[in-house]
Amino acid sequence: MGFDLSGMNPNMTSPQPELPPMGKDWGDEEWKLYAKYEAWQNENCGVHFRSNVWWWRPLWHFVTTTCDDILTEKDIGEGSFNNGHKISKTKAGKIAKRLYSLIESGKVKEYEEGYKEHLASLEKTDCKTCDATGMRVDPKYSTQLTKSINELETTTRVHNCLQSRGIRTVGELVEMEEIRMFKIKNFGRKSLTELTEKLMDLGLHFKQSNSSSVAGKTKCNMCNGTGMKDDWAKSYPFDADNVRKFANFCANSGGFRIC
Numbered sequence: 001m002g003f004d005l006s007g008m009n010p011n012m013t014s015p016q017p018e019l020p021p022m023g024k025d026w027g028d029e030e031w032k033l034y035a036k037y038e039a040w041q042n043e044n045c046g047v048h049f050r051s052n053v054w055w056w057r058p059l060w061h062f063v064t065t066t067c068d069d070i071l072t073e074k075d076i077g078e079g080s081f082n083n084g085h086k087i088s089k090t091k092a093g094k095i096a097k098r099l100y101s102l103i104e105s106g107k108v109k110e111y112e113e114g115y116k117e118h119l120a121s122l123e124k125t126d127c128k129t130c131d132a133t134g135m136r137v138d139p140k141y142s143t144q145l146t147k148s149i150n151e152l153e154t155t156t157r158v159h160n161c162l163q164s165r166g167i168r169t170v171g172e173l174v175e176m177e178e179i180r181m182f183k184i185k186n187f188g189r190k191s192l193t194e195l196t197e198k199l200m201d202l203g204l205h206f207k208q209s210n211s212s213s214v215a216g217k218t219k220c221n222m223c224n225g226t227g228m229k230d231d232w233a234k235s236y237p238f239d240a241d242n243v244r245k246f247a248n249f250c251a252n253s254g255g256f257r258i259c
């Protein structure tokens with residue numbers, strides 16, 4: 001989700017150029033048209049202000065706290081939704097003036113630095129998706145890994161070995177390296193062969209030494225296998241450049257609509 005602000009009566013230095021047709025593959029000509037359109041947009045900064053939700057939230061927060069005497073409570077609330085809420089030309093002009101003066105005085109830069117410092121101070125937290133292990137169960141193997149070792153129908157000798165080591169599920173078994181299995185009392189070559197075959201039947205295998213991957217599990221994509229995650233707050237960037245862009249938009253928009 002993103003925010004698309006459009007100027008209701010923008011200042012324009014040149015008429016809007018034609019946009020290439022949508023819904024087909026663009027050739028060189030279409031890309032040239034598009035580049036022209038982009039250049040026009042940049043020159044006419046009151047036409048559009050686009051922002052993804054990550055950039056928008058902190059920007060709007062900053063704007064509403066520094067312009068709370070210009071905006072009504074309704075304006076402030078509606079800025080978090082894509083409802084087409086209108087901000088009048090008078091208000092847009094006042095916001096621009098306020099932001100420019102805050103930029104001039106260095107207040108915006110100061111806020112940016114404080115904001116970034118705060119984000120940098122946030123500690124990483126355990127990844128909840130993978131329980132901080134960095135690995136997730138491959139859905140294809142999820143039923144196999146939760147199986148009890150009783151279901152493997154091993155010989156009593158092997159079964160007792162696994163029990164004595166506290167291994168209760170197939171998932172726990174595949175986290176063992178072969179070499180570690182031999183440390184279990186009464187566990188020998190024959191037992192290993194037996195278990196290796198049982199695992200093969202399930203499409204699994206013992207953990208390879210020198211590898212961090214475990215059979216039936218894949219690297220957690222939420223934390224990239226680290227088991228740790230950045231605080232969510234770090235997804236919301238803020239910088240003074242963005243404030244200036246927004247101020248330019250406000251100043252030239254002739255009032256705007258938030259969609």
Ligand SMILES: [Zn+2]
Pocket residue numbers: 127128129130131132133134135220221222223224225226227228
């Ligand atoms: Zn994770």
